[in-house]
Amino acid sequence: MALLTVEHLQVDFRLRQQTLTALYDISFTLSPGERLAIVGESGAGKSLLGYAIVNLLRQPGYISAGAIHFHEQNLTKLGSRQWQQIRGKKIAMIFQDPMVTLNPVLTVGEQMVEAIRAHQKISAQAAKQLAIHKLSQVKISAAEQRFEQYPHELSGGMRQRVVIAIAMLLNPEILIADEPTTALDVTIQAQILHLLKQLCEEQGVALILITHDFGVVSRIAERTLVMYAGRIVERGPTLEIINDPQHPYTQGLLNALPQMALAGQRLNQIPGHMPSLGEHPSGCAFHPRCPYATEKCRWQRPRPIYSGISTVACFAIEELLAETNLEEGDDNHD
């Protein structure tokens, strides 16, 4: 039974003169305890999807179609009262920059106790105990001391640990992490990723990791969605996608990594850039940059099909599959 089911989700921005669509027809499921990565470049809509799930879309953005089911509830239909029972409690979110997430004028302890007591009837003393316990769970040394400190007194990695501790305070079922390590140094990034993975495994929390870095994805996620211009272009098991990417965009992204070219040689760049909102091309959104694009890609939209490795929305793959099927059919006749 899936924990979270997103069905045909569409997010629009209603502007004065026009309505622009930012996310089209997004569907996926998340099982309890599963670690899912959403990968894409800036402008792909990956963060927006995270915000849409926890109903943090800002005006003029809104969910214009589709449904998000969480435990039999349709999250798109909830009022703000009902959301208080879910956001932060059942579904928690971690953002990229911990200094923006944390309140600079409250101590770490004050913010944690506030969060606990907003959701539970619990004495201040018990809340403090719980907060310190959570701080030590995220491997913060001298947790009692940290409890009294202000965010600016902590280093970047330590702040992100505090943010994770706050997100885990009420034992959420889903943790959405939006680029949690982008602002950190590599050695700290390795620590934080390890911590996230360990916490999710130990406490059975499902994780949605939003990132642009395939290296991060391969460390942590079991399944991956690749997004381009507001659509999911490929989905499947992380290892399979990294070893044998099917969609030309995924291939391009992976091939553009410096470790994919011989040292000193030119990198395999994808020409052009991600279209901005309102400039999404017709047909397959990737066709202006795609090496396999045909006339069909220009006008028609490919539908996701299973390629044997991952689920891909691409006509080139579709044709390739049709050919191999034909050949197999011929073999059968023989």
Add this chain to the structure above:
Amino acid sequence: MTKPLIALQQIEKSFRGKRRGHWFNWLKPSPGQDIHALNGVTLTVHSGETLCLVGETGCGKSTLARVLMGLVEPSAGEVHYRGKRIDQLSEQERMPYRRQMQMVFQNPYASLNPRMTVYQILAEAIKLHHPSYGRQQVQDSINELLTSVGLPLDIQDRLPGEFSGGQRQRIAIARALSVEPEFIVADEPLAALDVSVQAQVLNLLMDKQQERGLTYLFITHDLAVVEHIASRVVVMYLGRICEIASRESLFSQPQHPYTQALLASIPRLDSLDNAPLQLEGEVPPPTSKPSGCSFCQRCPLVNQRCYEEVPRLLPQRNGSMVACHAVEEGRAWK
């Protein structure tokens, strides 16, 4: 060995510390603590090479670049350019060297004047360094520059705000190339860009190096990029150099424990089982630097000597230079 293009000798840089906190702290007699950004850095750059400078936040890599460019004055030490000392020159005397040495900055959103058109940005540099150029000559050089960085010619009247990050970085590179320098310092030129655009900009930088025989000092924290473009690599930690090595020996036989940990922390595509060598703790703030080896607080091979004595940069059998007591004493991992 050929004569070095640039030689840095025992560069020290300390910044006067500010008195922090409440305004009445200003009344206290104790002055703010000085921050030592660089402690005795000695380094040479050879003509035609790509020297990569890696290290985490706060290790002094950007300060080193600024000292080299003459943007900040070193507190002690000497900077030599083709055998001539340049760190004490007046602005006027410095001009010919400014023409030889150019810089590309990290954030193309901040390094281009938002009120100047592309034409003005490029023409300013060209006119300053070629005062004899007439209007047509300036226009010709601008056309040539734009073509060489892969931008269309009809963008000259547009403002930086109209371009994407990758295009802005191309403009910044065109500006650096406009005075025909022989040496370019690139301070994290890819950090603000998306993966597919990173590949485009990196390719552009490598192409220009081949065409014009440029020498690069490339500052980055992304070791995958380093592995791709470096001829030699300098690893820094807290204002000191840990290791200088050719790319081959750094990636095949890293010697300094910090280099080893840094290499182990890169999120690689094939690292699904996540058990890298993890460093404990974080980089200490520059105000509380340890007295011995700067890495002693996080080093797994630390002993008493490391706390007391600063290790010297010593040549190793494979040609690299390493500053580590453990390596010197043969206690290090092989």
